Amino acid sequence: RALLRRLWKGDASVRMLHPRLQKAMGAYLRANKHGVNFRGRRAAGRSRAELLCALRGRVRVRTLDGSEPPFSALGWRALVPAVPLGRLLPHGLRTCAVVTSAGAILNSSLGEEIDSHDAVLRFNSAPTRGYEKDVGNKTTVRMINSQILTNPRHHFTDSSLYKDVILVAWDPAPYSANLHLWYKKPDYNLFTPYVQHRQRNPNQPFYILHPKFIWQLWDIIQENTKEKIQPNPPSSGFLGILLMMSLCGEVHVYEYIPSVRQTDLCHYHEPYYDAACTLGAYHPLLYEKLLVQRLNTGAQGDLHRKGKVVLPGLRAVRC
Ligand code: C5P
Numbered sequence: 001r002a003l004l005r006r007l008w009k010g011d012a013s014v015r016m017l018h019p020r021l022q023k024a025m026g027a028y029l030r031a032n033k034h035g036v037n038f039r040g041r042r043a044a045g046r047s048r049a050e051l052l053c054a055l056r057g058r059v060r061v062r063t064l065d066g067s068e069p070p071f072s073a074l075g076w077r078a079l080v081p082a083v084p085l086g087r088l089l090p091h092g093l094r095t096c097a098v099v100t101s102a103g104a105i106l107n108s109s110l111g112e113e114i115d116s117h118d119a120v121l122r123f124n125s126a127p128t129r130g131y132e133k134d135v136g137n138k139t140t141v142r143m144i145n146s147q148i149l150t151n152p153r154h155h156f157t158d159s160s161l162y163k164d165v166i167l168v169a170w171d172p173a174p175y176s177a178n179l180h181l182w183y184k185k186p187d188y189n190l191f192t193p194y195v196q197h198r199q200r201n202p203n204q205p206f207y208i209l210h211p212k213f214i215w216q217l218w219d220i221i222q223e224n225t226k227e228k229i230q231p232n233p234p235s236s237g238f239l240g241i242l243l244m245m246s247l248c249g250e251v252h253v254y255e256y257i258p259s260v261r262q263t264d265l266c267h268y269h270e271p272y273y274d275a276a277c278t279l280g281a282y283h284p285l286l287y288e289k290l291l292v293q294r295l296n297t298g299a300q301g302d303l304h305r306k307g308k309v310v311l312p313g314l315r316a317v318r319c
Contacts, residue, residue, distance in 0.1 A: 003068040003279075004262055007286075008303055014227060014286060017279055024281040028230045036175040040219050044226045048294060051224065052312065058220065061149045062210035063168070064126055064181050070183050079198050082149040085207045089140070089247050090168060093118045095249035099135055100237050101126040101253040102278060103265025104307055110254055111136040113306075119253065125161060127269050128167035134268065139165050143240045146171035146188035149197075155195060157200075166205045168243065169194065171318050172233045173211035175218075182211060209239065217242055221287050224294075229284035238288040241311070251311045252298075257289050259307030 006012040014022060046054065063085050066076030081088075085124070097117040101124065114120060114136035121141040122128075125148060128137040142165045148154045149169060149270035156162055171190050173182035182228055183191065189207065197206060214233050222229050223237075233239075237256055244251045280286050296303065298310030 004258060004260075006127070007257060007289060007293065008300070010287065010290055012290060017286070018275060021276055021279060021281055024276070025230055027234055028282060029228060032231045034172055034175050034231060036218070036232070038167040038219065038222055040223045042226070043223050045063075046224060048297075051291075051294060052082045052317045055220065055242075055245070056169070056314045056317040056319060058216065059246060059314060060213065060216070061243055063076055063207035064168070064210055068179055070180055071114055079195060081205050081207065083205070085143065085166075085168065085205070086247070088205055089119060093248045094243045095138075095250045095252060096121065097136075098237075098240050098244050098251060098253045098256070099123075099126070100254060100256045101267045101269070102258065102307070103263060103268050104258050104261040104278075105134050105163075105255040106131075106265070106268045107175050107261065108134045108259070108306065110134060111307075114138070119244075119248065124148055124239060125159075126267065131254055131268060141166045141168060141240075141243075143170070143243070144234050145169070145236055146186060146190035148315060149190045149193040150188040157197070163204075166207075168207050168209060170209040170214060170233075170236070170239060173214070175215055175231070177211040177215060179211070214239065218284070221291055222285055225284075225287045225293055227287070229287045230280070230282065232282050232284065234283050234288055235283040237285075238283075241292065245311055245314050247313070249313045249316060251313065253292070253309045253311065255294075255307035257303060257307060257309055261306055261307070262319060 002015045003012055066080050095117050096119045097114045098121045111133045115138045119140035120138045122139050123143050128135055149156050154176050169190055172187045217234050241253055264273040264275045266272045266274050296309045300306055302308040
């Protein structure tokens with residue numbers, strides 16, 4: 001509870017986490033498995049307006065467009081959707097919802113509010129059926145990690161979760177964003193199922209995030225954090241939030257910064273308990289959340305009761 005209150009105020013620290021989580025974080029820092037070599041300058045202490053301005057100036061949503069090797073030689077220019085992700089949704093999207101999969105959304109009765117948005121982004125295998133009252137049933141975009149595409153448990157090719165939506169997939173690439181190295185050794189091989197899915201479902205918009213976009217967001221989190229953050233990609237949650245901030249007039253994020261309903265229940269749809277889901281071990285999740293807290297323009301009451309944060313779309317930001 002103390003940590004939760006500090007998170008709402010934006011002054012939580014890793015030192016408040018369970019020693020087990022701190023230990024896991026330390027191990028990731030030492031392993032540096034993606035070869036992170038941060039060259040940016042720390043700019044801690046930026047105001048909300050300065051932060052937004054920095055985001056607007058820097059954040060460029062990028063997906064693989066098949067123009068770079070090795071993908072160019074593999075015919076990916078004709079394989080990827082003809083319309084870029086940035087131009088797929090109408091420019092008039094007023095408000096968008098980002099719905100995390102956190103257990104704390106159970107019993108929230110937020111479904112109706114979530115569905116009232118012009119577009120809704122959900123993550124990975126998070127279902128709506130059976131949970132409509134709390135999470136709604138509209139899905140416009142589904143952001144999926146490479147394990148969804150490769151682990152048979154998720155039935156990527158036949159599950160209805162991945163049909164009739166815009167799909168955006170990602171996989172941790174080297175920090176250098178060397179596409180050859182990544183193609184040879186992805187974390188999970190998403191390339192083969194991606195090609196197959198594109199060939200079988202050419203009309204479904206389906207994109208892979210460019211590693212440069214992912215690590216650019218990581219750099220921004222590190223720049224604005226005093227402590228050394230985990231040298232691993234931001235969580236799907238953070239990627240989805242920044243994607244929607246680039247596409248929408250305003251973004252309402254549900255149960256990313258946890259509400260009073262917070263427990264160790266990892267996901268609303270499965271009985272698995274682990275504080276790392278909410279606070280991070282592999283992902284720099286606590287730092288992501290502290291950054292998002294600084295950007296919040298919503299009411300404190302909405303944060304506590306709904307776990308809701310309101311963020312301006314980047315197009316609307318005036319610098
Ligand atoms: O676990 P999964 O990655 O599928 O969840 C989607 C996103 O929701 C996470 O990347 C994370 O940003 C957010 N999340 C959270 N707290 C949880 C579970 C998920 O903030 N307990």
